[in-house]
Amino acid sequence: MAAFSLSAKQILSPSTHRPSLSKTTTADSSLRFRNPHSLSLRCSSLSSSSNVGRTRLMRASASSTAPVMDTSPTKAVSSAPTIVDVDLGDRSYPIYIGSGLLDQPDLLQRHVHGKRVLVVTNSTVAPIYLDKVVGALTNGNPNVSVESVILPDGEKYKNMDTLMKVFDKAIESRLDRRCTFVALGGGVIGDMCGYAAASFLRGVNFIQIPTTVMAQVDSSVGGKTGINHRLGKNLIGAFYQPQCVLIDTDTLNTLPDRELASGLAEVVKYGLIRDANFFEWQEKNMPALMARDPSALAYAIKRSCENKAEVVSLDEKESGLRATLNLGHTFGHAIETGFGYGQWLHGEAVAAGMVMAVDMSYRLGWIDESIVNRAHNILQQAKLPTAPPETMTVEMFKSVMAVDKKVADGLLRLILLKGPLGNCVFTGDYDRKALDETLHAFCKS
Amino acid sequence: MAAFSLSAKQILSPSTHRPSLSKTTTADSSLRFRNPHSLSLRCSSLSSSSNVGRTRLMRASASSTAPVMDTSPTKAVSSAPTIVDVDLGDRSYPIYIGSGLLDQPDLLQRHVHGKRVLVVTNSTVAPIYLDKVVGALTNGNPNVSVESVILPDGEKYKNMDTLMKVFDKAIESRLDRRCTFVALGGGVIGDMCGYAAASFLRGVNFIQIPTTVMAQVDSSVGGKTGINHRLGKNLIGAFYQPQCVLIDTDTLNTLPDRELASGLAEVVKYGLIRDANFFEWQEKNMPALMARDPSALAYAIKRSCENKAEVVSLDEKESGLRATLNLGHTFGHAIETGFGYGQWLHGEAVAAGMVMAVDMSYRLGWIDESIVNRAHNILQQAKLPTAPPETMTVEMFKSVMAVDKKVADGLLRLILLKGPLGNCVFTGDYDRKALDETLHAFCKS
Numbered sequence: 001m002a003a004f005s006l007s008a009k010q011i012l013s014p015s016t017h018r019p020s021l022s023k024t025t026t027a028d029s030s031l032r033f034r035n036p037h038s039l040s041l042r043c044s045s046l047s048s049s050s051n052v053g054r055t056r057l058m059r060a061s062a063s064s065t066a067p068v069m070d071t072s073p074t075k076a077v078s079s080a081p082t083i084v085d086v087d088l089g090d091r092s093y094p095i096y097i098g099s100g101l102l103d104q105p106d107l108l109q110r111h112v113h114g115k116r117v118l119v120v121t122n123s124t125v126a127p128i129y130l131d132k133v134v135g136a137l138t139n140g141n142p143n144v145s146v147e148s149v150i151l152p153d154g155e156k157y158k159n160m161d162t163l164m165k166v167f168d169k170a171i172e173s174r175l176d177r178r179c180t181f182v183a184l185g186g187g188v189i190g191d192m193c194g195y196a197a198a199s200f201l202r203g204v205n206f207i208q209i210p211t212t213v214m215a216q217v218d219s220s221v222g223g224k225t226g227i228n229h230r231l232g233k234n235l236i237g238a239f240y241q242p243q244c245v246l247i248d249t250d251t252l253n254t255l256p257d258r259e260l261a262s263g264l265a266e267v268v269k270y271g272l273i274r275d276a277n278f279f280e281w282q283e284k285n286m287p288a289l290m291a292r293d294p295s296a297l298a299y300a301i302k303r304s305c306e307n308k309a310e311v312v313s314l315d316e317k318e319s320g321l322r323a324t325l326n327l328g329h330t331f332g333h334a335i336e337t338g339f340g341y342g343q344w345l346h347g348e349a350v351a352a353g354m355v356m357a358v359d360m361s362y363r364l365g366w367i368d369e370s371i372v373n374r375a376h377n378i379l380q381q382a383k384l385p386t387a388p389p390e391t392m393t394v395e396m397f398k399s400v401m402a403v404d405k406k407v408a409d410g411l412l413r414l415i416l417l418k419g420p421l422g423n424c425v426f427t428g429d430y431d432r433k434a435l436d437e438t439l440h441a442f443c444k445s
Numbered sequence: 446m447a448a449f450s451l452s453a454k455q456i457l458s459p460s461t462h463r464p465s466l467s468k469t470t471t472a473d474s475s476l477r478f479r480n481p482h483s484l485s486l487r488c489s490s491l492s493s494s495s496n497v498g499r500t501r502l503m504r505a506s507a508s509s510t511a512p513v514m515d516t517s518p519t520k521a522v523s524s525a526p527t528i529v530d531v532d533l534g535d536r537s538y539p540i541y542i543g544s545g546l547l548d549q550p551d552l553l554q555r556h557v558h559g560k561r562v563l564v565v566t567n568s569t570v571a572p573i574y575l576d577k578v579v580g581a582l583t584n585g586n587p588n589v590s591v592e593s594v595i596l597p598d599g600e601k602y603k604n605m606d607t608l609m610k611v612f613d614k615a616i617e618s619r620l621d622r623r624c625t626f627v628a629l630g631g632g633v634i635g636d637m638c639g640y641a642a643a644s645f646l647r648g649v650n651f652i653q654i655p656t657t658v659m660a661q662v663d664s665s666v667g668g669k670t671g672i673n674h675r676l677g678k679n680l681i682g683a684f685y686q687p688q689c690v691l692i693d694t695d696t697l698n699t700l701p702d703r704e705l706a707s708g709l710a711e712v713v714k715y716g717l718i719r720d721a722n723f724f725e726w727q728e729k730n731m732p733a734l735m736a737r738d739p740s741a742l743a744y745a746i747k748r749s750c751e752n753k754a755e756v757v758s759l760d761e762k763e764s765g766l767r768a769t770l771n772l773g774h775t776f777g778h779a780i781e782t783g784f785g786y787g788q789w790l791h792g793e794a795v796a797a798g799m800v801m802a803v804d805m806s807y808r809l810g811w812i813d814e815s816i817v818n819r820a821h822n823i824l825q826q827a828k829l830p831t832a833p834p835e836t837m838t839v840e841m842f843k844s845v846m847a848v849d850k851k852v853a854d855g856l857l858r859l860i861l862l863k864g865p866l867g868n869c870v871f872t873g874d875y876d877r878k879a880l881d882e883t884l885h886a887f888c889k890s
Contacts, residue, residue, distance in 0.1 A: 177852075
């Protein structure tokens with residue numbers, strides 16, 4: 001286990017902010033892949049008259065089997081979206097994925113009810129994308145008026161004080177029940193805007209436009225919204241589903257490298273917990289993902305959304321199965337809370353947390369050493385930390401983990417890997433000694 | 446319309462706080478009544494072994510037709526509850542109504558999930574009923590531990606700062622998803638505790654124990670929860686249904702007269718909007734209600750809950766029908782917000798608001814003058830205000846009404862009476878002149 005004791009600082013590359021547009025990369029033939037497994041989800045390609053003649057970044061077949069990527073034009077100006085449906089009865093909604101979707105106003109406008117829209121965004125995203133989104137909402141639609149509220153950027157602002165700024169703006173603007181809230185930004189914006197939409201006038205329409213990999217593959221899908229409390233992450237919130245999620249993959253062009261890697265932690269997670277073929281695909285394609293190959297990113301986003309949509313459709317309120325999406329998150333939340341919100345990005349904390357969960361699974365004798373090594377290697381390839389910050393103590397972990405949402409009647413349930421790659425369990429039935437050993441292996445005190 | 450210009454101060458009796466136990470009154474034979482109309486609601490009497498031999502305050506037949514009151518023992522120590530079911534599919538729940546229900550621990554305990562309970566109450570109710578409720582939760586049930594949080598009493602504390610005290614207590618007590626929140630108090634406590642339960646860990650179990658007429662006949666039933674914003678009432682909240690509502694009518698023994706009257710405003714409302722027979726019953730029995738006749742109060746509570754449950758079952762999220770429960774509330778909220786939360790009780794503001802809505806309905810030619818007079822008379826009998834405070838101006842009304850939740854795309858919809866007694870409409874299709882005339886008739890400037 002020696003490799004696990006490397007300090008995260010040794011592994012993490014210095015973060016860069018706002019790089020210029022990513023390099024144009026040609027998709028490698030290794031990006032062709034097999035379908036991981038057959039899915040019950042509908043996955044269809046939307047034909048829009050506004051897209052006639054435009055280049056398609058990717059096409060998904062109706063059955064989601066053997067999608068074929070167009071390997072030639074990687075800097076597509078616009079494309080027909082791939083659609084992943086989240087099947088939740090009368091709360092079902094589509095996830096649109098593609099390049100240039102913000103240039104297709106009809107996609108957004110069909111989901112706006114009423115005449116008033118409030119865009120909730122942050123000070124980093126607003127200068128780049130706010131005008132574009134306002135245009136997408138209003139082009140050819142003069143009856144709609146758009147207000148916006150720009151929040152400070154960062155996990156440390158995901159609290160009640162910041163949330164009140166959204167309510168203040170909505171109420172001062174005299175928005176009514178028929179308004180629509182639009183979240184434009186990463187996971188923090190999506191979670192806060194979603195909770196505000198759930199609570200304003202006891203619930204108004206809500207659209208997600210995620211602009212980070214993290215939000216696109218995880219937080220914008222599934223309806224978990226909320227804010228942090230000083231004693232723990234996401235302790236106050238609601239399950240509240242959007243009208244649609246619009247993922248314009250072009251928005252990743254302005255994403256800092258560190259944010260990109262953070263999102264890939266969740267992509268790796270889907271492979272580990274339920275999709276061995278996807279994990280194998282990632283092992284081959286991590287360099288392409290890190291180089292921002294558009295086709296590779298688009299596929300990783302689509303496959304992640306499909307995995308998440310399937311789980312959420314089966315267990316919206318997290319009575320069991322859905323909890324498995326939290327592999328590494330209990331350890332990770334402890335890092336985020338103990339180390340201070342915003343010091344590490346969410347995906348960085350989750351990466352270290354996944355390594356800890358994998359370590360514990362191995363100590364319990366539930367997985368082979370090969371899975372330990374593969375998990376470690378792929379996270380290293382993604383330049384993610386594979387150990388918690390050196391300042392984290394066993395006591396800090398235990399204190400935060402005690403208020404985790406997965407505690408039930410005093411028993412901490414964890415997501416642990418068990419069996420061949422792609423299998424996990426959500427359980428409180430494990431040897432406490434293994435948890436203690438893992439915590440001591442990763443903490444100096 | 447001369448009578449309408451009386452100042453509220455002339456009509457309102459000085460409020461008394463914490464009177465001693467109410468006088469023992471013998472139910473008058475005039476309390477016998479006909480069934481207002483046939484209901485689809487199930488209404489059954491629960492047989493509990495713990496109640497064998499105890500006096501029943503009232504019995505409801507299975508069809509809710511012709512309930513017969515026991516007119517002899519009015520100070521019953523305990524009784525089998527009457528049950529009104531709120532039919533909302535998998536979110537259905539019972540309302541238990543009766544005397545001495547807090548002495549029947551099984552009623553509450555069957556709805557507590559998990560081992561941890563948080564009772565949310567206020568500084569007025571806690572000294573009287575907190576110990577009793579803790580006993581009802583724990584007697585014979587040593588595995589359950591109960592925490593409590595005592596909030597300051599009053600509408601002016603129904604805000605985010607106070608709500609955070611509930612979250613702080615829940616999190617510091619390390620409550621988990623399997624805990625149960627119990628609201629013990631009036632409408633403010635029920636609304637805040639319910640919203641806290643909806644939001645804590647994205648939703649935990651929740652039980653309502655309303656201790657005021659207002660909460661028993663209205664706010665504890667139907668799942669509307671929330672807090673106020675400085676610019677308007679109940680602008681932040683959630684639709685969130687409890688596991689059960691337990692109405693121990695004995696708790697009304699300690700209710701101040703002014704609070705009692707405030708609750709009766711909502712009782713009068715049910716008669717005006719949808720239940721003419723109930724209104725006629727009230728016209729005969731208002732003296733008994735004001736004298737706290739237990740049988741009369743129990744019937745008024747049951748009939749009100751039945752009316753509310755039926756409306757909520759048909760329109761949980763207030764897409765139309767449910768809005769009719771807000772007769773007088775748009776004007777009333779303007780009074781509460783403009784005059785300052787807590788200056789007038791909610792029912793006092795609603796009473797004045799109903800008189801204004803009735804006045805406007807008459808100006809539109811939608812109702813007979815006889816309804817105007819009957820509404821006015823019954824509210825006067827209940828010692829409720831029939832005009833807004835003298836300091837309210839037309840501008841104050843218009844300003845607050847513009848942010849009312851019933852505004853849609855800029856159009857203010859109102860609940861107005863139309864047709865014979867017991868009929869109303871929820872509409873934005875009315876002559877604006879009538880609204881202006883009503884506002885000017887009730888405001889000096």
